[in-house]
Amino acid sequence: MKLFGVLGDPVSHSLSPVMHNAAFRALGMDCEYHAFRVNKDNLYNAIYGAYALGFGGLNLTIPLKEKALGIVDPADPAKQIGAVNTIDFKKGITGYNTDGxxxxxxxxxxxxxxxxxxxxxxxxxxxxxxxxxxxxxxxxxxxxxxxxxxxxxxxxxxxxxxxxxxxxxxxxxxxxxxxxxxxxxxxxxxxxxxxxxxxxxxxxxxxxxxxxxxxxxxxxxxxxxxxxxxxxxxxxGVMMLVYQGAEAFKIWTGCTPPVDVMEKAVRERLS
CATH class of the missing domain: 3.40.50.720 (NAD(P)-binding Rossmann-like Domain)
Incomplete structure (x- = not known):
């Protein structure tokens, strides 16, 4: 099983696990996505720990996006933007930004x-x-x-x-x-x-x-x-969450996720 996650502080509000796990199930992929509370001081250790443990990738939320820029190898446009919300581990530790x-x-x-x-x-x-x-x-x-x-x-x-x-x-x-x-x-x-x-x-x-x-x-x-x-x-804000998540999913897996399934999962949980 390949693990993925979102790091943030706070992070309990995040519906990224609901959204991504719905996509993994729909595609029959042996993957799981979880939320982890991590503060700025522990971000370096958390990212490198996930890399060492063989995670497939990470998302970052408040207040870690800008701090991560100095930890990862940022790709464009993350480097230009000055903030990272997606990390991929296939070739080292590469930071992306899918928010825009x-x-x-x-x-x-x-x-x-x-x-x-x-x-x-x-x-x-x-x-x-x-x-x-x-x-x-x-x-x-x-x-x-x-x-x-x-x-x-x-x-x-x-x-x-x-x-x-x-x-x-x-x-x-x-x-x-x-x-x-x-x-x-x-x-x-x-x-x-x-x-x-x-x-x-x-x-x-x-x-x-x-x-x-x-x-x-x-x-x-x-x-x-x-x-x-x-x-x-x-x-x-649901569709921005879904679309930025879909872009991250593509970066990690090379697969196009079912956006409709992701949206449905989020809206059902919120309702």
Whole structure:
């Protein structure tokens, strides 16, 4: 049996095990996927321990994606993004990032055009980095809004090398949102157990806005509830989870997983 896993702190909320194990069963593969709580200080030992034990691969979640960059051999675009969410062990310890592809496919799969759109991205962490680079490369203009403005400005400067990107704080979000086509939350606001949190409320939105929350637990986050009040279109975080997971699955196994099976497993568990 080949083992796979997700490392994070916290990690009990992760539905990656449910999703990947459903795909392994559907394909008749002798593999299992588990969640392991690992903090930043123990990340090096955890990655090399999994490598030594013969794991097939790993995923990384909050708050390990950026720390991993200095531990693994990063492939593009992980090196450019500055964050790793997938590790493969076939040829050493190679780091990848599938978050950006997952976000793009979640949007395009919902019929949302990216090129030429104004995107307001909340957050400047590991997932935000991947999303910002991907959407800027796809032709969107990305505004990165973060509580620490300096961090948003730093990321926007990096993203500007591949596309259009600017930065702002959280004090002028209403005006920023009025000029945007797509709002994406890449922060942990609204994630279980803090389900009542949201950075943006309905009075700050407009009805032509697309609101995409990458938080998937709960599915109907407070942000998405507020968006529905405003008459905006909503996209939940399940499909980004599924699509980024499918890309990781391909990297590890060389096989295309059943995306519909993965999505069904996640939504059934959340419901």
């Amino acid at each position: 592809v997952g976000a793009r496919m979640a949007l395009t799969g919902s019929g949302i055009e990216i090129k030429g759109k104004e995107v307001l991205l909340l957050g400047a962490g590991g997932a935000a980095r991947a999303i910002a680079f991907q959407l800027a490369k796809d032709g969107a203009s990305v505004i990165i809004a973060n509580r620490t403005v300096e961090r948003a400005e730093s990321l926007a400067g990096e993203v500007s090398r591949v596309g259009r990107s600017t930065a702002c704080g959280l004090d002028d979000l209403k005006n920023q949102i009025q000029n945007c086509d797509i709002l994406i939350n890449s922060t942990a606001a609204g994630m279980s157990p803090k389900i009542s949190e949201t950075i943006v409320t309905s009075d700050m939105m407009h009805k032509n806005l697309v609101v995409f929350d990458i938080v998937y637990n709960p599915i109907n986050t407070m942000l998405l509830q507020e968006a529905k009040k405003a008459g905006a279109r909503t996209i939940d």
